[in-house]
Amino acid sequence: MAVTDEAITKIKEMLVSGQLKAGDRLPPENELSDQLGLSRSSLREAVKALELIRVLDVRRGDGTYVTSLEPGLLTETMGFMVEIHQETSAPELLEVRRILEPGAAAHAAGRMDARAVAALRSCLDDADPQGTALELAAHDFAFHSHIGRASGNPYLAGLLDSLTGSALRLRTWQRITEAGAAASVLEEHAAILEALTLGDAELVRSLMTVHVASAERWLRRTPAPRTVPAVPVSLPATVPVQQEQQVQPAPRPVAAVPAAALPVQAPAPVQAPAPAPVPEATREPTPAQTQAPVQPQIARIAREPALYELFAMPSTPGQKAARKPRRPA
Incomplete structure (x- = not known):
């Protein structure tokens, strides 16, 4: 045990035994050191420690006293x-x-x-x-x-x-x-x-x-983050606010153009792959053939001219006659 701890223990024993009571004044330093068998420096250190925990009260020029030892003071x-x-x-x-x-x-x-x-x-x-x-x-x-x-x-x-x-x-x-x-x-x-x-x-x-x-x-709880207020940005007086809102010019209304001035165009027909060449002497073009182009599916299936005619030729009476091979003159 350190010397200071020994001095604190001996003073505590004096308080527990009743030799010192609340409000009592301690004996002079030299007398108390001789009584406890301690050096004066060790006694001073013990008194400082007991003063910190509110057991002793050192009054400069008056002496050292025992405090009231009330629970609220000690706690x-x-x-x-x-x-x-x-x-x-x-x-x-x-x-x-x-x-x-x-x-x-x-x-x-x-x-x-x-x-x-x-x-x-x-x-x-x-x-x-x-x-x-x-x-x-x-x-x-x-x-x-x-x-x-x-x-x-x-x-x-x-x-x-x-x-x-x-x-x-x-x-x-x-x-x-x-x-x-x-x-x-x-x-x-x-x-x-x-x-x-x-x-x-x-x-x-x-x-x-x-x-x-x-x-x-x-x-x-985690403290709420502090938000920094946004600094308002003022626009120059020469720039109107509406110009920044107009990103694109307004489209021209269609109703402004007269309907009669617009050319009427028929929708472009779907372009079909070109069929295999067929001699024009074998058949004559009909309105149905010009209006109904050959479907791409048939053109892909029947690549040969004979098969193409078999799948692609219309079945009207005039067209059947046109499909008959002509006898040589």
Whole structure:
């Protein structure tokens, strides 16, 4: 054990045994060092450490005193630890609060007198849903602190006060105000107050559990991205706005051209592949042949002239006569 740790242990033993009580003044440094068998430098280090955790109070020019040793004062050390670890341990700290605070609120339900209820109601009435995150965080601390003290357990009240540091509470309310949900959270406070007024311990326990779990969800929530407002771009005075909207010129209306001036053209016939050449002496062209061109399917199937005539020639009487081979003169 280090010499400083040994000095702290011996002073603690004096407090536990009753040799030193709350508010007592410690003996002079040289006398106390001889009594404890420690060097004066080791004693000074021990006194500094105990001053940090609010066990001793060093008053310059007057001496060193034992503090009141009240639970709320001693649990300030826990608050110091929470402030240091809030970035990495915030969910775990809120989990501890979710376990302890509903029980403390349930204890308060049966012990709150008219004065405590009036103080809690005044705290709630002073809260403004449109207030800043800093103002709402201060209200939140006061509201929960009132309930903790009303539980009648000062150790529990001091521990709950220290579990949510000021920065951690402020960050939670920043998420709430950014989402515009401050009014709904204050309504949860109002419901808890109503249950406390009725003295319903189980209802208070349930409402407080939901309320602390809601704060935990707000803390875990990703902050909303900040949008940069668009800078309006003004057009030059010489450029009309309508010119930018006209991407293409309006088409010329068809009704402006007289119908009589438009030439009437027959639709172009479908061009069929040219059939194999047939001697004109064998047959004469007929109107049906000129109007009904040979289908491309037949031209592809019957490439030979004889087969082409067999598939492609019409079957009218005049055409049948034209298909008969002529006898040589």
